[in-house]
Amino acid sequence: xxxxxxxxxxxxxxxxxxxxxxxxxxxxxxxxxxxxxxxxxxxxxxxxxxxxxxxxxxxxxxxxxxxxxxxxxxxxxxxxxxxxxxxxxxxxxxxxxxxxxxxxxxxxxxxxxxxxxxxxxxxxxxxxxxxxxxxxxxxxxxxxxxxxxxxxxxxxxxxxxxxxxxxxxxxxxxxxxxxxxxxxxxxxxxxxxxxxxxxxxxxx
Numbered sequence: 384x385x386x387x388x389x390x391x392x393x394x395x396x397x398x399x400x401x402x403x404x405x406x407x408x409x410x411x412x413x414x415x416x417x418x419x420x421x422x423x424x425x426x427x428x429x430x431x432x433x434x435x436x437x438x439x440x441x442x443x444x445x446x447x448x449x450x451x452x453x454x455x456x457x458x459x460x461x462x463x464x465x466x467x468x469x470x471x472x473x474x475x476x477x478x479x480x481x482x483x484x485x486x487x488x489x490x491x492x493x494x495x496x497x498x499x500x501x502x503x504x505x506x507x508x509x510x511x512x513x514x515x516x517x518x519x520x521x522x523x524x525x526x527x528x529x530x531x532x533x534x535x536x537x538x539x540x541x542x543x544x545x546x547x548x549x550x551x552x553x554x555x556x557x558x559x560x561x562x563x564x565x566x567x568x569x570x571x572x573x574x575x576x577x578x579x580x581x582x583x584x585x586x587x
Contacts, residue, residue, distance in 0.1 A: 409510075409528055409552070409554070409562065410528060410550070410552040410562055410564065411549070411562040414498065414501060415501065415502045415503065416500060417449075417501060417507050418447070419447040419500055420445060420447065421443065421445055421497075422445060422446050422457070423444070424442060424443060426444060427442050427444050427459055427461075430459060431459055431461060431474075431476055433461070435461075436461045436462065436463065436464070437463070437464040440461070440462035440463065440464045441461075442459065442460070444457065447500065447507075449477070449479060449533040450480065450507070450533035450534060450535050451507065451533075451535075452480055452535045456479045456485075456533070457477070457478040457485075458476065458477055458478075458497075458500070459474075459475070460473050460475050460476075460495045461473060461474045468493070471494050471514070472491070472492075472493055472514075473492055473494075473495050474489055474491055474492070475490045475492045475495050475511075476488070477489075477533075479534070480537065481535065481538075482536070483537070484537075485537065486536075486537030486538065488538065490583055491583050491584075492511055493512050493513055494512050499511075501530075503546055504545075506532065506545070507532070507533055508530050508533075508542060508546065509530070509532075509533070509539065510528065510530060511528070511529045511531060511583070512527070513526070513529075514526060514556065515575055515578070523555050523565075525554060525555055526553075526556060527551070527552065527553055527575070527576065527579055528550060528552035529541065529543055529551050529576075530542045530545070530550045530551075532545065549564065552564060553565045553567055
């Protein structure tokens with residue numbers, strides 16, 4: 384019984400804890416989040432392979448009309464579990480409606496919170512946060528924050544340019560709160576992002 388209660392407690396506390404971490408490593412900007420609905424998580428095993436995730440980590444199902452085609456879309460956030468920065472990791476699944484049915488896209492992300500579904504200039508977006516090790520002369524690691532839009536074809540598209548500053552965002556990983564953009568060359572940023580993308584998207 385104690386084990387069950389402990390696991391339930393972790394499932395409730397972890398998302399709150401993790402969003403607090405994200406707030407310390409995101410660029411400072413005014414965020415307007417799209418209201419999304421938390422759905423019955425009993426449907427989650429029908430949508431993703433839950434055996435890939437620890438039994439005690441949270442797997443939450445949300446819905447909203449993300450691509451604004453008049454049909455409900457779905458989001459699942461499934462935490463990996465682990466120690467250190469790995470504790471912040473999760474898979475974020477989008478099931479977007481399209482003329483051919485629902486299409487699935489999976490992001491390997493960090494610190495996801497439902498507030499990362501944004502409403503900007505009457506359009507919906509997803510704020511993706513990833514943690515990237517990068518071998519440069521300084522040997523630092525970085526938080527990368529990028530913006531994606533939702534297409535009526537069921538796909539997600541890079542959309543930093545639609546929102547503009549402070550995205551795309553590159554913030555050095557430090558043992559303290561920081562919102563300062565890293566001073567990196569455009570070439571370094573491109574190579575860093577290209578390398579990160581290889582690990583962000585699902586192969587299925």
